[in-house]
Amino acid sequence: MKKSRGRTGRKRRRRKHLKSFMDGVNCSHKLEYIKLKKWLKERGFEDSNLRPAEFWGTGRGLMTTKALQAGDVIISLPEKCLLTTSTVLSSCLGGHIENWKPPVSPLLALCTFLIAEKHAGEKSPWKPYLDVLPKTYTCPACLEPDVINLLPNPLKKKAQEQKMMIQELFRSSRAFFSSLQPLFAESTGTIFNFSALEWAWCTINTRTIYMKHPHRDCFSLEPDVYALAPYLDLLNHSPNVQVTAGFNEQTRSYEIWTNSQCKKYQEVLICYGPHDNQRLLLEYGFVALDNPHSSVYVSADILLKYFSPLDKQRKAKVSILKDHDFLEENEQSIVKQRNPRPLQDETA
Numbered sequence: 123m124k125k126s127r128g129r130t131g132r133k134r135r136r137r138k139h140l141k142s143f144m145d146g147v148n149c150s151h152k153l154e155y156i157k158l159k160k161w162l163k164e165r166g167f168e169d170s171n172l173r174p175a176e177f178w179g180t181g182r183g184l185m186t187t188k189a190l191q192a193g194d195v196i197i198s199l200p201e202k203c204l205l206t207t208s209t210v211l212s213s214c215l216g217g218h219i220e221n222w223k224p225p226v227s228p229l230l231a232l233c234t235f236l237i238a239e240k241h242a243g244e245k246s247p248w249k250p251y252l253d254v255l256p257k258t259y260t261c262p263a264c265l266e267p268d269v270i271n272l273l274p275n276p277l278k279k280k281a282q283e284q285k286m287m288i289q290e291l292f293r294s295s296r297a298f299f300s301s302l303q304p305l306f307a308e309s310t311g312t313i314f315n316f317s318a319l320e321w322a323w324c325t326i327n328t329r330t331i332y333m334k335h336p337h338r339d340c341f342s343l344e345p346d347v348y349a350l351a352p353y354l355d356l357l358n359h360s361p362n363v364q365v366t367a368g369f370n371e372q373t374r375s376y377e378i379w380t381n382s383q384c385k386k387y388q389e390v391l392i393c394y395g396p397h398d399n400q401r402l403l404l405e406y407g408f409v410a411l412d413n414p415h416s417s418v419y420v421s422a423d424i425l426l427k428y429f430s431p432l433d434k435q436r437k438a439k440v441s442i443l444k445d446h447d448f449l450e451e452n453e454q455s456i457v458k459q460r461n462p463r464p465l466q467d468e469t470a
């Protein structure tokens with residue numbers, strides 16, 4: 123049959139070309155995903171219509187093999203598949219954490235567990251999950267100083283703070299790491315090194331879902347709101363979709379429901395929250411195209427410079443903006459131990 127060379131043909135070819143970019147390259151045949159699926163099945167995860175795939179634009183994510191309608195469940199992950207502080211406490215680290223004073227934070231407990239399990243290699247029951255975790259991250263904390271220097275000023279300061287915060291976490295955790303020596307043949311100084319902590323911190327910062335756990339005395343007062351959710355954490359973010367997510371007490375599973383449609387073989391996207399690109403870069407290491415939450419950060423200095431000198435209210439206006447945290451502080455801020463932001467608000 124003669125190929126259509128007219129306008130319709132060109133349109134059709136263009137659409138096909140565009141579609142091939144939007145569709146992902148299925149990678150569920152790769153051994154690491156086959157092992158992960160088997161491991162999840164043993165923990166009660168029912169095979170869904172999701173497949174790991176590589177997408178142009180968002181990287182690795184999950185594609186659906188069935189069209190999704192608003193109201194459909196995207197994924198339902200049983201409690202047994204989740205990695206939380208309860209997992210950590212029931213491991214060999216549990217006794218050491220319970221005896222350690224001052225108590226460690228839930229975040230540090232999770233970081234320690236990830237590093238220890240990664241070190242255990244073949245012996246770790248979490249190996250199929252650990253094997254699919256990224257080896258490196260693009261959060262500002264992992265960027266070289268000369269790259270951080272290229273960022274706009276307010277973001278540069280926040281990136282430097284994030285780097286210093288992890289350095290401080292490492293410094294303040296060294297004694298705790300040393301206390302774990304009886305559990306390891308190799309020196310804890312080698313196992314729990316700075317880059318291992320940085321990797322674990324970024325894993326938690328970029329991949330955890332929000333799940334509130336009651337406070338336990340063996341932990342410090344920082345909120346215990348994290349859970350690592352294997353497979354579910356392959357879902358990428360879009361500011362333009364809406365989902366409902368949370369732990370379902372009846373099914374004892376963490377569930378995500380879509381409020382948007384998704385076509386067959388397209389990437390299933392969820393919303394991590396109404397974050398602007400600065401926040402996305404800081405917390406997750408990427409920026410979203412056409413982000414409706416985009417904002418521009420302005421320092422008090424810049425604002426005052428461009429306020430009309432005749433405006434008698436300008437100081438009061440700046441003060442109101444400051445009170446509501448709408449202004450970047452210019453002075454060097456004290457490095458605070460900030461808790462990372464879980465993947466999804468309960469309300470996202």
Ligand SMILES: C[S@@+](CC[C@H](N)C(=O)[O-])C[C@H]1O[C@@H](n2cnc3c(N)ncnc32)[C@H](O)[C@@H]1O
Binds near residue numbers: 357359
């Ligand atoms: C929860 S993980 C999602 C799965 C991840 N892409 C992977 O391969 O493991 C979150 C990370 O995915 C990446 N990501 C999520 N949404 C993205 C998007 N819209 N564009 C680019 N990268 C995105 C970022 O690196 C982010 O830190």
